[in-house]
Amino acid sequence: MPTATDPPSKKGAERKSRILDAALTIIGRDGLAALSMRTLATEAGLPLGAVGYYFANKKQLIGEAFDAHSQRELQRVVQTISSIGDAGSGTDLAERLTDFVVEGLQNDANSLVAEYEFLVEASRRPEVARASTAWLQALQAQLANVLRRLGSSEPTTDARLIMAAIAGLEVDNLTSDALTRMQTTAIRESLMRLVEALSLAWARNPPERRREKHS
Template identity: 30%
Template sequence: MPEPADGRLRKGERRRRSLLDATLRLVGRGGTAAVTQRAVAAEAGVPPSAVLYYFASVDGLLVAALTSVNDRYVARLDTLDTIEDLVELVEDCARQDRLLTIAEYELFLHAARREDLRAELRRWDTALAGAAARLLPAAADRRPLLVAAVNGLCLAAALGSPHDTGVLARLVDG
């Protein structure tokens, strides 16, 4: 998201981003249960009142964190056109701090438990299916395999397990 021109708005957007980042760190270390107003404030180095100034509730903060993570990945999926782009997305997931990857998965699991958040899961699924359709236009039967491979490779990264992104190219090349 581009920074607003107004200085106060920029400061507010930076503070909001700082709270989201703090939330992801807490979720990565201790799950969604670790996210409290005081814990987020302490992690971000701000007064506890700042949390509820920027977010209506701790639940709203978790939803915003989930949406932010999903926005980032969906934007990348929507623009990728080559298998190399997809491999890079998966490799970026594997290269980032493992606790961040765990936090992202924890937020997706949080969404899976709540009907009101399942639209975020469908948004990921739709974007990944769209990428598979672009990469495999004439091989509809292999698209679900590509989707499953991406999901599995990203989960392997979260678990710290070995992963072979070469499987993606092999699926696309047939």
């Protein structure tokens, strides 16, 4: 008789994926506190025992749900990093960052809400904190590479600043309603202003001048 530790069959893998989809739906719609084995079984349309077969407890479920979220967001992140990597100017960079923020806020699956639920949970669970930190650091490192090419003398610090601004804009605009044109414009103008200010700083203190000061 198969056990939960055996490699899953194709049908088993599909059922587990279905359960994780349901878990992410609950987290994004109702919050992490609303997630339980019983609510998950109801959402997935499965017997309670089927959920318990794949997940021994809520702790394991949260960990695997976060992993699933990270994997499913990976493609969007990779595409954004690739797009940012092609940015030829500060204005172009700001536009692409705006697209990234707006796309995340308009996701019908509430994946951004789920992401922030996981970030809150990371303050309580070291294993979730490690996973979320690694994911954010990967994006920050790629952004820093772009900023270095655009002339930043402090690319790591500037990348951290931009990511903090993005997080603030996401939180300010998290809502179940569709983004208005005014909100989208405000997001774009905020990121434009930030990148313009950084560009001025880069012009005043280019990497060559910084190296001369420390030589």
